[in-house]
Amino acid sequence: MTNEHADSESDEGIDLWTLIQSYCLGVDRELVARLVAWPPDFAQIHVHEVIGGMLARQATLTKDIAHAPSLWTGHSAPILLRAMADAYINISWLLLDPVERCSKFILFGLGQAKLELEHRRTQIGTREPTAPEAAILEAAEQWIDRQRINWLLDVDLGKWSSLTVRQMAEEAGCIDFYNYVYMPFSACAHSMWHHVARYDLVECNNPLHRHHRRPISEARAPDINYWTLAAKYWSKTLGTFDKAFMLNIAEPSSYESLVSAVTNSVDHDPY
Ligand SMILES: [Zn+2]
Structure with a gap:
């Protein structure tokens, strides 16, 4: 039963x-x-x-x-x-190499946060910031300060690992994952032509129109x-x-x- x-x-x-x-x-x-x-x-x-x-x-x-x-x-x-x-x-x-690499990872992120703060300051220029602007600037500055190394921070414009993602994947023994996952999905993440052409255009069936493609925003089944x-x-x-x-x-x-x-x-x- x-x-x-x-x-x-x-x-x-x-x-x-x-x-x-x-x-x-x-x-x-x-x-x-x-x-x-x-x-x-x-x-x-x-x-x-x-x-x-x-x-x-x-x-x-x-x-x-x-x-x-x-x-x-x-x-x-x-x-x-x-x-x-x-x-x-x-x-x-x-x-x-977690001890060395994690510290570089943090420094790069903090450099980026500092750069973002400088961009906001530049945008405001010489005028007096509004109250919400001043609050945003202060919060960003305090967040960076709390990381304890604000004044020593160089703004690093490069990649944090000084390697490309491909090189990192090679070193970490996951180049297949890079080739078969990271790369194809990048086309969608960056709205590249080989994604847009497949997903956001549809071929017109009017034979007089030389098979041009029409933009289409269409839901897909999950x-x-x-x-x-x-x-x-x-x-x-x-x-x-x-x-x-x-x-x-x-x-x-x-x-x-x-x-x-x-x-x-x-x-x-x-x-
Ligand atoms: Zn057409």
Whole structure:
């Protein structure tokens, strides 16, 4: 009796929102398990802040993608997936020499924040800033000051690693990920021609018009593969993190649970 009842329930399948909720809870559990197994080393606290922050960002991005089926299209999902790919390559490269590289990562970001502040000041020029402008300037200055090294900060206009993303991916042993994930998704993130021509134009069927393409803003049906890709990149990030810190976490994988729940619609490419 009990078995029959259980069978009829599983035949109905799990509804999408239940699956999304359970996936997101799984991601939170996975993140917490890492933070428990990897306590801060206060001698090198910047490593914990940078790597921990990046890990938390990946968790947030994969949950945000999971929560928004309307974004599971070729128009929008690659923008977020490209950001996850970027973070994955960064983390992989940072972890090869975390003490030195995380400090460069912070300095570059602070340099950028300082530059942004200078641009705002230049825009205001010699006139008296309005109250909201003054508040923004002060908040930005205080934030940089709180990082303790404001007065020593050089504005660095280059790349923080002095390498291209491609070179970082090569060094970190994830050039395939760069070629097959980062690059194709960049076309969408940067609205390049080979994306726009495919997604935002449609060929006219009037034979007199020499097959020109018409602009079209058209919703696409959500494709669950975009969610499973986000789940995969989160899982890859955890794998790289666990390996670097030699962690052996028994927590069930949110990616594997998701794949087994939607197994028929999942892609099987290795990246
Ligand atoms: Zn036409």
